[in-house]
Amino acid sequence: MTPAVFDLATIGAGLSFAAAVDEVSAALDTSGSVVVTAPPGTGKTTLVPPLVASRRSGRVIVTQPRRVAARAAARRLAHLDGSPLGARVGFSVRGERTAGPETQVEFVTAGVLLRRMLDDPGLDGVGAVIIDEVHERALETDLLIGLLSEVRQLRDDLVVVAMSATLDAERLAAVLGTEETPAPIVDHDVPAFPLAERWAPSPVPRLDERGVTWGFLDHVAAVTVSAARDLVREKPDADVLVFAPGAREVAEIARRVRDAGDRFDVRELHGRIPPAEQDAVIRGRTPQDRPRIIITTSLAESSLTVPGVRLVVDTCLSRYPQRDAARGMTGLVTSAAPRSSCVQRAGRATRQGPGAVIRCVDERSYAAAPARPVPELAVVDLADAALLLACWGAPGGNGLRMIDPLPAAHLADAIAVLHGLGAIDDEGRATAEGRALAGIPTDPR
The missing domain is CATH 3.40.50.300 (P-loop containing nucleotide triphosphate hydrolases)
Structure with missing residues (x-):
């Protein structure tokens, strides 16, 4: 070609x-x-x-x-x-x-x-x-x-x-x-438009043993509606982007915002909605359309650009995969978002002009959050990765130039799992069964 x-x-x-x-x-x-x-x-x-x-x-x-x-x-x-x-x-x-x-x-x-x-x-x-x-x-x-x-x-x-x-x-x-x-x-760096930072800590805890609390979602929705009303009076063509940790929280915040009865066009943006709806959000709106409140996951943090946003409301929460040592498998956990992620989220408000961010935490909690995200290879189950590397001919990543090596303890557990499944032989090479498993995009178990 x-x-x-x-x-x-x-x-x-x-x-x-x-x-x-x-x-x-x-x-x-x-x-x-x-x-x-x-x-x-x-x-x-x-x-x-x-x-x-x-x-x-x-x-x-x-x-x-x-x-x-x-x-x-x-x-x-x-x-x-x-x-x-x-x-x-x-x-x-x-x-x-x-x-x-x-x-x-x-x-x-x-x-x-x-x-x-x-x-x-x-x-x-x-x-x-x-x-x-x-x-x-x-x-x-x-x-x-x-x-x-x-x-x-x-x-x-x-x-x-x-x-x-x-x-x-x-x-x-x-x-x-x-x-x-x-x-x-x-x-490539560009001069940033001015960003106004505001803090709106929740009167109730953000998280409990079951995950994100309903009271915190009530708070985020109330902050969003109040701020959106103020924004459209000053900038009728501006939209609001709200960051939530997952699709469940996106849906709950969206429902609460709709129940407030304002004439906003409330949209959800995450990986589970149909592509046509995703495209409609990314295309933006015409001056004749209603002001939008878009509630999203980390998807819009850097992967997608939503035009017209001049205000970001941030829960300052992230959901990410983490290995469950008791089960030996990876699950999803919710915790404070890294500050680098919050900075990227806030930057969505200043892409086209001066903007503002409202963080639904206090400044002390924000400062205590991790500076950057932890690499997934350090916290997730490595069975699928170890199998792929075995099929490639580099068991455990041996000989590969990687940003970070695979953690030895997690890798040993993964290799034990693959041995038990008959996916690798005693020398760490993929068996025929292992190669068949590697072609299926899910956990080898």
Whole structure:
């Protein structure tokens, strides 16, 4: 497949990251791997894939940590390119694929690419892989970085680009580069519009032994409605974005806001709603539409950009996977969101002008939250990861250049599980049964 010809000027119109295109091009002239950092909403996910596709032969694969983000990014690029979705630009997620032989930029989830690599370790026909949202430190993304570093030792023509809103760029550049020369870093920053910070601590606890309390959700909804009323009086074209830890809390806050009876268009945004509804939120609204209150999960923290937002209401809570030592499996827990995540959430209010954030905690609790998210590989069950690495031929990640090694104790437990399932042999290599299990996107058990 010859290099694509994308109209970068048209695609990048109005996007801040358009100013960094020449710098990315210069980095690609000197290196087969590049690290790109830029704030959410600047346009890196929209511009970097067609830029790379215009310079390299072969398909460009772009990974996203979530299905909704992969679909949305593909739809947006296809729209800006003026081509039908599934033609020059497509996507593949679990259970859904809109791409064909002529597709030049394909958005996928990291899990889809990992399992594709087990069948095609050399990535035949692929000219570049762009790994987006690396800062989230999802386990599948970390594994991809390790596997792709090994592929590049055999294919020096394969371009690898890692992109993130916030990350330790120097550390990642060392992993993606060579022993002697780290990958070049393109750091695109933009002057931020003013952000007003307000604090609205809840009179009741946010969490109890069952999870998020109903009283706290009442508080978040009340704060949202009051602030939205004030906002639309001053800025009728502005929208409100509310961050909740999960789909259940999104639905509960949305119900409470609707019950308040105001003439707001209340929308939910998370991975469980139909794609058409997701697209409607991301498209924004016309001046004739009612002001919107969008309640979302961390999905809109950096993976998706919602236009028109000038106020963010943040629960300052996150839901993330964590290994249950008693069961030896991974479950979901809810706790204080890392401060870096809260900063990204607040930044959604200042993408198009001055904005405000209301954090539903007190300043002391906020300051006590973790500074950054813990990498998933440090806290989740590793059975699926260990099986994938065994199928790849690198048991335990041996020989792979990864950002962090797999924790020894968790890895030993995972290997014991795989032995019990007959998925690996005594030397840690995948058996026929193990390879069959690896093709199923769920826990090997």
